[in-house]
Amino acid sequence: MKVKEILDKAYSEHHLTKDEIKFLLNSEGEEKELLFAYADRVRKEYVGDDVYLRGLIEFSSYCKNDCFYCGLRRSNREAQRYRMQEDEIVEVAKRAYDMGYRTVVLQSGEDPYYTKDKVCSIIKKIKKEVDVAITLSIGERSYEEYKAFREAGADRYLMRFETSNRELYQKYHPGMSFENRIECLRWIKSLGYELGTGFLIGLPGQTIDDLANDILLVYELDSDMIGIGPFIPHPHTPLKDTEAGSVDLTLKCISILRLLMPDSNIPATTALGTLDPLGRQKGLKCGANIVMPNVNDLKYKLKYELYPGKICINEDATKCRGCIESIIISLGRKVGQGFGQSRHYELKK
Numbered sequence: 001m002k003v004k005e006i007l008d009k010a011y012s013e014h015h016l017t018k019d020e021i022k023f024l025l026n027s028e029g030e031e032k033e034l035l036f037a038y039a040d041r042v043r044k045e046y047v048g049d050d051v052y053l054r055g056l057i058e059f060s061s062y063c064k065n066d067c068f069y070c071g072l073r074r075s076n077r078e079a080q081r082y083r084m085q086e087d088e089i090v091e092v093a094k095r096a097y098d099m100g101y102r103t104v105v106l107q108s109g110e111d112p113y114y115t116k117d118k119v120c121s122i123i124k125k126i127k128k129e130v131d132v133a134i135t136l137s138i139g140e141r142s143y144e145e146y147k148a149f150r151e152a153g154a155d156r157y158l159m160r161f162e163t164s165n166r167e168l169y170q171k172y173h174p175g176m177s178f179e180n181r182i183e184c185l186r187w188i189k190s191l192g193y194e195l196g197t198g199f200l201i202g203l204p205g206q207t208i209d210d211l212a213n214d215i216l217l218v219y220e221l222d223s224d225m226i227g228i229g230p231f232i233p234h235p236h237t238p239l240k241d242t243e244a245g246s247v248d249l250t251l252k253c254i255s256i257l258r259l260l261m262p263d264s265n266i267p268a269t270t271a272l273g274t275l276d277p278l279g280r281q282k283g284l285k286c287g288a289n290i291v292m293p294n295v296n297d298l299k300y301k302l303k304y305e306l307y308p309g310k311i312c313i314n315e316d317a318t319k320c321r322g323c324i325e326s327i328i329i330s331l332g333r334k335v336g337q338g339f340g341q342s343r344h345y346e347l348k349k
């Protein structure tokens with residue numbers, strides 16, 4: 001197989017076989033650089049030079065789950081827990097709007113304290129106060145809850161399937177089920193949300209074959225946004241002594257997904273920026289078109305510790321806004337105006 005042949009096929013057909021994906025995941029040197037260049041070209045042709053910013057509001061660090069990799073897991077007794085109250089969340093959303101954000105992402109651990117009614121009320125209040133798109137990222141809920149959130153005004157939903165390898169999924173998510181997670185994602189899609197999903201790169205035991213399956217599953221789920229990032233070991237979790245995921249492999253996954261799903265939104269994640277000071281820039285140069293800066297107060301930022309060393313943790317939201325804008329401009333790109341809805345979603349409507 002020749003890398004150029006595969007890339008030309010991906011460029012014209014937006015489809016690859018599993019073997020072709022694996023070939024690209026194993027590419028190195030000039031071949032890898034060619035993959036990145038193709039992805040950057042497709043990004044420019046399909047979603048342009050605009051980089052859309054999403055204001056991330058991490059409103060609760062409580063979680064009933066015990067995912068092996070995550071610092072918020074319920075067994076981590078050293079985690080600092082907080083819950084933001086409704087009015088406070090709305091205030092932060094307003095502040096994000098004033099800073100120019102037109103999407104807020106409401107994210108938390110899986111925290112049943114926020115009942116269906118509470119979440120609906122938060123969504124409605126934000127929508128009443130400011131003209132922003134709302135993305136929810138609060139994990140697995142019932143069909144009725146997803147329906148109610150959508151009716152209350154939620155526009156998008158972000159939930160990674162984390163890994164498509166059933167065995168690894170069961171091992172790292174005690175008490176959870178892969179089938180249920182996929183069912184939730186299908187419900188979300190059927191309710192007309194813009195769907196975001198993705199996976200972790202570098203989970204211990206994960207192979208290149210698994211990653212190729214992960215990429216194919218994102219494709220099959222027809223994701224409007226694609227959230228992928230490297231795994232980073234947290235010292236108070238069972239995976240504390242394992243190695244972090246690879247930045248390079250993450251960039252290859254971003255590139256391949258951009259080729260397969262040219263008009264979906266793909267963030268350059270904070271985890272990528274945490275492992276490599278230039279990680280987000282590298283992501284933006286090989287297919288990504290979104291960045292999700294945190295807009296919360298410092299007192300909360302410090303406590304939402306999924307993994308150690310998170311960037312921006314000591315910077316206030318205004319500083320991050322300015323910083324990220326200069327990064328975007330330095331890459332010859334510009335900050336997108338408006339909601340930045342996924343073109344993939346828009347074109348299907």
Ligand code: SAM
Binds near residue numbers: 070137159271306
């Ligand atoms: N609780 C919700 C959920 O799991 O979908 C949303 C919040 S959860 C903290 C958001 C994402 O953080 C997860 O989908 C997971 O991929 C990522 N994450 C958790 N621990 C991580 C780690 N140690 N390294 C990198 N990413 C991590």
Ligand code: SF4
Binds near residue numbers: 064066074139
């Ligand atoms: Fe909870 Fe999400 Fe962390 Fe899992 S990844 S422990 S569900 S916050």
Ligand code: FES
Binds near residue numbers: 293312315319323324
């Ligand atoms: Fe937060 Fe640069 S984006 S300090």
